[in-house]
Amino acid sequence: MALSRWSILREFIRDPLSTGTVCSSSPSLCRKIASSECLTNADVVVELGAGTGCISRHVSRSLKNGATFISIEKNPQLYKTLVEQQSDTCFVLDAAENLPAILQQHSVTKADVIISSLPWASFSTTLQHQITHAIRASLKPDGIFITYAYVCGALLPSFAAFRKQLTESFCTVDTSRIVWNNFPPAFLYQCRKPVPVFVKSAGIPSSHRSKYNC
Numbered sequence: 477m478a479l480s481r482w483s484i485l486r487e488f489i490r491d492p493l494s495t496g497t498v499c500s501s502s503p504s505l506c507r508k509i510a511s512s513e514c515l516t517n518a519d520v521v522v523e524l525g526a527g528t529g530c531i532s533r534h535v536s537r538s539l540k541n542g543a544t545f546i547s548i549e550k551n552p553q554l555y556k557t558l559v560e561q562q563s564d565t566c567f568v569l570d571a572a573e574n575l576p577a578i579l580q581q582h583s584v585t586k587a588d589v590i591i592s593s594l595p596w597a598s599f600s601t602t603l604q605h606q607i608t609h610a611i612r613a614s615l616k617p618d619g620i621f622i623t624y625a626y627v628c629g630a631l632l633p634s635f636a637a638f639r640k641q642l643t644e645s646f647c648t649v650d651t652s653r654i655v656w657n658n659f660p661p662a663f664l665y666q667c668r669k670p671v672p673v674f675v676k677s678a679g680i681p682s683s684h685r686s687k688y689n690c
């Protein structure tokens with residue numbers, strides 16, 4: 477685990493925008509995510525941006541026997557360490573924006589839960605849109621999307637754009653309390669009922685929300 481901590485710092489120095497953090501998530505944050513009720517009965521769970529794999533480790537322990545868990549990481553160095561350290565988890569070296577194709581390659585149609593550690597605030601609006609679209613296309617109608625954000629990053633305009641995309645892409649978006657015991661302190665969003673992808677996500681007219689069970 478100590479090696480993993482250094483590996484993410486090294487990757488941050490190399491590519492700060494894509495890595496998004498200097499150290500791995502704290503046990504408190506990992507436990508908060510892994511204790512989400514929706515994980516207990518999920519058949520298919522996907523993680524985006526595994527990093528050092530500390531959330532992956534907690535999540536895989538929370539799943540029922542026979543559940544499918546696919547974890548995506550696009551950094552080859554981090555991916556190599558993940559595969560070496562957690563050989564019982566299915567890690568995929570690819571980008572989150574390719575999620576529908578990745579699921580297809582693993583003979584999975586849709587996920588019950590998607591968990592993201594992606595550094596949303598450092599993404600362009602276009603990339604945020606591509607990934608939220610891929611998530612909507614990959615979740616079951618009653619699926620749940622969980623993501624966390626750092627309190628400091630939430631002050632950035634790019635994060636406001638992401639938050640807007642979330643509210644346009646899901647019928648409900650719940651915000652957790654701040655997990656202070658994390659560096660930097662973070663909070664979770666739990667998003668339910670993805671708006672179907674055939675509906676243009678920008679501005680679902682209020683008259684249409686009931687149509688999508690919002």
Ligand SMILES: C[S@@+](CC[C@H](N)C(=O)[O-])C[C@H]1O[C@@H](n2cnc3c(N)ncnc32)[C@H](O)[C@@H]1O
Binds near residue numbers: 551
């Ligand atoms: C904030 S770090 C994850 C930290 C992780 N929770 C931990 O505790 O180690 C974000 C991760 O997302 C990965 N990432 C960034 N953009 C990505 C993308 N488009 N697709 C998949 N992974 C991506 C980065 O390489 C990095 O490992």
